Amino acid sequence: MLLRILFGASLLVISSVSMGSEDTREWVKLPEKMQEHMLASMRNHLETINKILMQLSAGEMDEAADTAEQNLGMSSLDDHGAEHLATFMPEAMRVTGTSMHRAASRFALRAQEGEVLPAYAAVQEITAACVACHAAYRIR
Ligand code: HEC
Numbered sequence: 001m002l003l004r005i006l007f008g009a010s011l012l013v014i015s016s017v018s019m020g021s022e023d024t025r026e027w028v029k030l031p032e033k034m035q036e037h038m039l040a041s042m043r044n045h046l047e048t049i050n051k052i053l054m055q056l057s058a059g060e061m062d063e064a065a066d067t068a069e070q071n072l073g074m075s076s077l078d079d080h081g082a083e084h085l086a087t088f089m090p091e092a093m094r095v096t097g098t099s100m101h102r103a104a105s106r107f108a109l110r111a112q113e114g115e116v117l118p119a120y121a122a123v124q125e126i127t128a129a130c131v132a133c134h135a136a137y138r139i140r
Contacts, residue, residue, distance in 0.1 A: 025138040030088050035139055038085060048072050049127065056111070056119055064119070065111040072104035072126065093137050100129035 030038065048071040055064035069075050077083070082101075086094050107122035 023138070025134075025136060026090065028089060028093065028137050028139050030085075030139050034085060034088060037081065038139060045072060045130070049123070049130075052107075052123060056116065056123070059116070061111045061114050061116075061119065065108040068104045068111070068126075069108040072101065073108055074101050074105045076104075077101060090137075093133060096129055096133040096136070100126060100133070103129055 048067060051067050052064050055061075055067060082097070086097065089097070103122070103125040107119065107126055110122040111119045113119075
């Protein structure tokens with residue numbers, strides 16, 4: 001327990017140091033309308049992750065699977081105008097975006113299998129893509 005607290009505290013120190021350092025994210029320039037569109041879709045992503053966690057913790061596995069597939073999974077791509085937006089992104093950013101959508105679809109399959117712990121692990125594969133992209137890119 002103590003080790004965990006120490007480990008957590010050291011992570012906090014590391015992350016506050018890195019926050020103070022220079023911003024090394026690549027600036028991806030988007031037309032203003034696209035920016036607004038992308039940020040709105042990002043807020044929706046966060047809401048979706050929150051809803052997935054809520055449904056998982058209530059044991060609503062099938063519902064969590066639907067939430068993920070419809071809002072973040074491969075099925076969500078048409079709604080987001082993702083293809084158009086993707087043409088403005090550097091290749092590596094596009095790849096990270098695709099890996100997020102794939103992870104969400106994989107989560108949906110995992111959740112349908114009904115095992116809670118593997119489902120949580122699969123959520124983390126989604127959030128890992130959020131973290132990777134945010135660490136590397138900015139649009140403003
Ligand atoms: C392909 C890259 C990419 C992925 C994947 C990604 N984001 Fe983002 N997100 C961005 C960028 C770039 C910004 C804008 C950062 C900036 O310039 O301030 C952003 C901004 C946001 C914002 C701020 C929105 C606002 O109105 O200011 C939220 C919230 C967010 N992302 C949540 C998420 C969540 C949750 C996920 C994963 C489910 C995710 N994002 C996945 C690239 C990504």
